[in-house]
Amino acid sequence: MTEVKLEKVCKYFGETKAVDNVDLQVNDGEFMVLLGPSGCGKTTTLRLIAGLEKPTSGLILFDGEVVNELEPKDRRVAMVFQDYALYPHMKVFDNMALNLQVRGVPRDEIRRKVLETAELLGIKHLLDRKPGQLSGGEQQRVALGRAIVREPSVFLMDEPLSNLDAALRARMRGELKKLQERLKTTTIYVTHDQIEAMVMANRIAVMKSGRIQQIGSPQEIYNRPTNRFVAEFVGSPKMNIFDATVISDENTRLTTGEFDIDISPLLARKVAQSSSGPEVLVGVRPEDVAVSTTYQEGFIEAMIYLVEDIGNLSFVTLQAGDVFIVAQAPPSIGLKVGDKAYFKLIAEKLHIFDKKTEELII
Ligand SMILES: Nc1ncnc2c1ncn2[C@@H]1O[C@H](COP(=O)(O)OP(=O)(O)OP(=O)(O)O)[C@@H](O)[C@H]1O
């Protein structure tokens, strides 16, 4: 069991700052997900932890001990790659056993460990096959099995589910999560899929351009994103964000020019104190927009621009002037493109960001 800590870690490739001043603590037994778009530095961070890359500066610590100079083989980490990297000419058994054989573990013990792990993963019947004779999901389990038999202190997983079809992927992410809870091995898992991150993580570290944007539980990241990037990256459909100005006369409100949203004087004061000006960005999640086919007190008139029905839910894009807002509605609401409709933004659910810095104000 191991705690992994990164202190001010940088990794530059020439001019590219792949990892930029990263501070991260992964607790013993924790499932930490690194989430971010392509090129944000997720794989590089994992490779630094594995010892496959050396940091340009900063410290990497395992249980408080600096491991910067430790070879990968001495770090007791097991990495599962996106492409599984199985040896095609070797049977599943040998793929799983190889690392233990190299380490000189006695044959009986290897056999016991491989069988035990194969049982755990439900791949015992596949041990005599070669990787080419397996489905993607089975190969993925073999790659995991190979990592598990090593009994590492830390699992490092780089998008291990990305080659699977949607249904298998959804099933495997649940199984993998349960497995990790059972083994209680510290795990750092990389993905650019925010749903995967939300359902698997104890905590998520959101990255952009080599920098960590926010670290928190899935709920914290979803409910209180620290800046516009995190707000838009997590959540599907993504959070609506539009420009508005804070007006602080007798009735405090946000105005887009097209419509107003009443806010409390307290909120207006907070914005005035912490923002670089009265211009702000207002964010609201689709589920926090109420839609109605008839006018109700406090609702704003709009046109239906688009309706996307996914069976159990409907996502309705409303147009008010040049502001477009996606709302989540029951499919039975029966709205059609071109119809008139009314919406209301739930004031307590608004996220207000500084227009310039795009950091959360409240
Ligand atoms: N060996 C290398 N040499 C030069 N640049 C590199 C090297 N490895 C990574 N980079 C650059 O560092 C940045 C981060 O790359 P990294 O592979 O860590 O991103 P990632 O978040 O894993 O992306 P993806 O989701 O596409 O896998 C990118 O701009 C990439 O081009």
Ligand SMILES: [Mg+2]
């Ligand atoms: Mg990567």
